[in-house]
Amino acid sequence: MSATLLAEQALNGLQFGLMLFLLAAGLTLVFGIMDMINLAHGSLYMVGAYLTAAATQASGSFLLGLGAGIVGTALFGVALELTVLRRLYQRDHLSQVLGTFAILLMCNEAVRMLWGPQPLMLNLPAPVAGPVELWPGFSYPVYRLVIIAAGLLVALGLYLVITRTRLGMQVRAGAHHREMAMAMGANVQRLFTGVLAAGAALCALAGGLLGPLLAVQVGMGESILILAFVVVVIGGIGSVRGALVGALLVGVVDTVGRSFVPWALGGLLGPEAASGAGPALASILIYLLMAAVLFWKPQGLFPARG
Template identity: 75%
Template structure:
């Protein structure tokens, strides 16, 4: 185990964690303020990735694809919220789960009909295609560094939005005490629509950023949606600060586990056993982390309520 490998995995974990934060930020606000369990959140991530890839291919520009896909996904989210999601706000959680799961299945089939069953390619911009030498002997992909920079920038802007603006004050009030926010005159209906569209835009941004690294394919939102829910449970429902810390923890633990645990197992057992046991144990690490956090902090690290 050398220093270069550890540093590389640290940066990979940071990059993955920040992309998880983009998904978890919108999800935790929808869950914390609207009391809405939205399983269709991962579908917006998938749709955003497909739209960005299609616009980028048609225009020949990754940046036009990214901007156009984010705007289009936000509009889709706004329409979805106004036509379907709004009808589920006052329903129980089981109805919300069943309703949004149906949206997830319909979104998968709609994407399959429009784009086909095969994955599509989303290439990073040419200027970010190569590695950057951070110090002698260690080069890291420029595009991954760009993802880290975008994630940190969005996290900083979200912090300013939540803590320094009137809208952010209403969001924090709604997450802490929804009934009191209503009593104080907050336009909750407009706030719900704006938050849902904002969450959809963050989903598209995450899909566009991860598209060149992961496959843009039907059903890509399900697995990452599970991780996003783990993030908000660890961080605390309704908390942006908790979502950021939870995402970074999950990103680092998941990346390090999938890389380092198989290496460790190869040192102590036969190669064929290590090949099977390593990935299996690594996939459990984030759930062990969640269980440990909930054991000591049942409401998460930074709950919005309480």
């Protein structure tokens, strides 16, 4: 395996990890503050991608489409919290799983009725459609670098909001000890709604940015939701810092593993065996990573309630 290919896959892993962070950040705050398992979180990612694609096709501008997708998904998240999710806060986790899974199924069917079963096309913006040479002999797509930059800026913004503002103090207090935050006068209902809206907006940002690279299709949120839960478990429930570290670990391990494991098995077992066993072994690397982290730190790397 050449150094150029390894660098390319490492950058791909960084990009994928930062997009996972956008999903996991809202998910870990919802889980940490509200003590709620929200399986509908993946639907917000799908809705954001569809709204971005539809708005981009209507306006002809990717930036306008992305902004419309973020705002529309945030409003959808607020409406979902006010009408349905608020009734599940005090229920047990089984009721939350069943209720939010029903929302996921309804969102899938609603999207299918509105946009049809065929995937929507979301083309790369023309100014960032080509590659750029990072160093002699190594070119990398500009759009993927834009995604990396956007993910880093969002991570920095979240860090500043959570560590430097009063709202962030209330979020951290709610994640660390919800009952004490309520006793100290925090408006928990408003906090819950705000966290849901922020999480929905981050999902829409991830869905809109990944739309030109992946298929915008019904059910696209389920597979990435599993990875987002893995990130939350690795990083620690309620911790945004843990979500960032966990997402980067999962993104790099998953992406590099899918290239390195088949290559390594090809040298040991031959091309035919590697083509069958390589992808299967690569796909379980992140779960081995999760098992190793939980073995040494059962509450995750940076638990908010540690």
